[in-house]
Amino acid sequence: MLHDLKRHKEPKPAETKPASSLRIYLRLLTYVRPYVPAFAVSIVGFLIFASSQPMLAGILKYFVDGLTNPDAVMFPGVPLLATLPLMKAVPVMIVAIAMWQGVGSYLGNYFLAKVSLGLVHDLRMGLFDSLLRLPNRYFDQTNSGHLISRITFNVTMVTGAATDAIKIVIREGLSVIFLFGYILWMNWKLTLVMLAILPVIGLMVTNASRKFRKQSRKIQAAMGDVTHVASETIQGYRVVRSFGGEEYESRRFRAASADNTNKQLRMVKTGAIYTPALQLVTYAAMAALLFLVLLLRGEASAGDLVAYITAAGLLPKPIRQLSEVSSTIQRGVAGAESIFEQLDEPIEEDRGTVERDRVEGRLEVRDLSFRYPGTDRPVLDGISFSVEPGQMVALVGRSGSGKSTLANLIPRFYHHESGHILIDGVDVEDYTLKNLRRHIALVTQQVTLFNDSVASNIAYGDLAGTPREAVERAARAAFAAEFIERLPQGYDTDIGENGVVLSGGQRQRLAIARALLKDAPVLILDEATSALDTESERHIQAALDRVMRGRTTLVIAHRLSTIEKADVIMVMEQGRIVERGTHAELLARDGHYARLYAMQFAEHGEGAAAGE
Known part of the structure; x- marks a missing residue:
């Protein structure tokens, strides 16, 4: 039957243009709605962290100025602090700024982690719940390895986009804004030089993002193949060993794993080329900026120049991290894209x-015909x-x-x-x-049992909570009681994955007992x-x-x-x-x-x- 279903697949729909990364990412962020309070706290935390960046540059201005004028004070006109000299105030302020930064880092990281992990949990549950509602034809056309890969690997990629990526985008993005605002305030003419490289950076980021997303889709498919081969081999290990298929399965898995490794390496290669190139552009702009600082010093004090150069020197790090996050985001977007494809699948129709x-159970079939979608040959023709x-x-x-x-x-x-x-x-x-x-009670040749107790496998689903006496009656009626009572814990014995500790006949009798207990x-x-x-x-x-x-x-x-x-x-x-x-x-x-x-x-x- 399974082979018949695999043969009668629906034709694949024409490929549609992939959704934009922004649209997918924005949809991913809609899952943040239940966690808005924690998300707001994390943003406040990252605001605090980012505001400390120009503070560190600014404190150096007072330190350098204090070298030339040790008697100067940092807070003239402020009670209690007006007499505090720069040489004493600067170390105190550095410690205070570090504490301020630490508070922001804790609030941002911890509360964003709550949001991100909650988002990933919701996605994983949404995927699993959708599996419970999808029609049979979906399972006929999709191999189990790719379905499992979505719940494990793809969701892990979304975790990166929803945790590290969001953290870097918010924290480093705010740092860039604060630092850029600070140097703009200090010397707007020099700062305009930095703006000249923004179009170049934007072009590089866009080009790399496109490559990262394309490569991420290929990595997902390759990972699904790895999971599929492993799943088939585990489920059919008896056939593999009986027919000497070890070498064949090893070659098949090696090929799938090597393909996945090669695709991962291509993505790493793209990032390894892209990041240094972007860094070169950024530091070239910094070199031009330092030249202009020396050329157009004007009346600025040594402290002003040091503060400006320090703030400008702090910019490449967050810009570089923002550029590197593109690959993480695109991996997450590619993972989210496949997740949303499944979530958007129409559920089992129920009108x-x-x-x-x-019901009494009177069954009547009138002129019944059926063919599998995409095929011309009827499987049933005029059955009555x-x-x-x-x-x-x-x-x-x-x-x-x-x-x-x-x-x-x-x-x-x-x-x-x-x-x-x-x-x-x-x-x-x-x-x-x-x-x-x-x-309707259905018992098939392919018995499905769960890694649970005998009693739980008989009283499964809607039957859970059935009195033990009824379970035992069903087992006796199915001629299963005689082997169940010989098990170590009787009806409470765990039978392993799909009843691995039982024989084929014993597993079949448990399935019949389940159907009898249903009393349909x-x-x-x-x-x-x-x-x-x-x-x-x-x-x-x-x-x-x-x-x-x-x-x-x-x-x-x-x-x-x-x-x-x-x-x-x-x-x-x-x-x-x-x-x-x-x-x-x-x-x-x-x-x-x-x-x-x-x-x-x-x-x-x-x-x-x-x-x-």
Whole structure:
């Protein structure tokens, strides 16, 4: 089934022009709204920090002037300080400025970290919650490695843009503003020289930003490939080892990792060239400025010149840091872009309005057809049948005949294009999704268990909080109690990732116990007994005979011996029902079913394998 879904992908939409970095970054900053008070405190902190920069330059003016006039005072006319000489006041002021700067640094860094980490948490939760609401087709078309990479790697890139980048932009940006304002106030003519390099810096920043963003997108894709290969190998480690795939997987992972490394190096190379080039431009302007200071000294004192040169000399550092932050911001923008792509995906469509506490389970399918998006071949073509409550209907046929697709259409994992599926006379499209799926219990061949206790895996989701007695009854009915009670902590035993400590048959029985505990009027068994040994299957079949009373049961048969008691057996071929009847009637017709039955028993003696 999974391979079918992968083949029937929707055509990729035409590539659209990427959103501008500014628009993406502004959207990213909208997530700051819940943290406005903390953000305001951080800005105040960085204002305090930035204001200390020209103070340090200014204090040197008094220090140099004090060398020529030791008796001068710093605060003439100020009570208590009017008699404090410069030589004593300067050291005190330096300590005071350092304390002032420390307060600003603490407020800015700590409260911005609260904002940034909160933003990242909200993004990560938004991504994960969107995964819970996206339609099945999205998962069919997107590999799990890239989905995981978004939640881990891409969000980490956004963390850089939301923490270090914002901190540098605000702190160093304010420092540039304060320092530039100070030297403008001291000598506006000389300061105009500095303005001459701003267009050059702007052009370099724009060009580098474009390259950084392009390279960041490639790094994301490469990182998704690394995660995908690792995830596949971990999940399929038994197949890898059984078929000697270690070298192949190692080569595959090495290629993905090397590709990611090369793309990372290209980005580092861009930054390594860009930063020194920008620094060269800045220091060339500084050299011209120093020349003009000496040439146009005028009546300025030595202290004024030292203060001016010091303030101007402090400018290249924040400008350089602001230039370097471009790569961090572009990585974050690229990460945010892919995150917003997922967040903007339309969620699973739910136009239903009908909600019922309980349904009888009368299932009717009328002229149902379905094809996967982007394909011409119908998977289901004109299917019609009806099932009364308490009846068991079995679907058999070759692989690809559409049996599992039909099972997936009933709980609306996919939307059918024509025809109707009705439960108690109401189209499944008219039920709300949550209400519809509450009436259906589904057990598939691919069992999904969680890294939790046995009891929590049986009483999962809406079933959480079910009394232990009910959980144990469901386990007994599924013939699972006998192995659960032998586990170290019984029902409280953790079973590891996807039930790794259990056998295939044990995992299947837990899945059946979960479905039985749900007590839904409609029961769908998609090859649910395929992983069971003969003895376990016999016990479960007896249990299913009991629980199917009063329920509509749709069984996709893996072993034809398990459906001999079905009220109706339908044989599917290329999306159509080609035969229907009881086991005895179909054998008597000597048609499709009889051939499948004979082939299975000829090969396996007692129906070991067939079906999907």
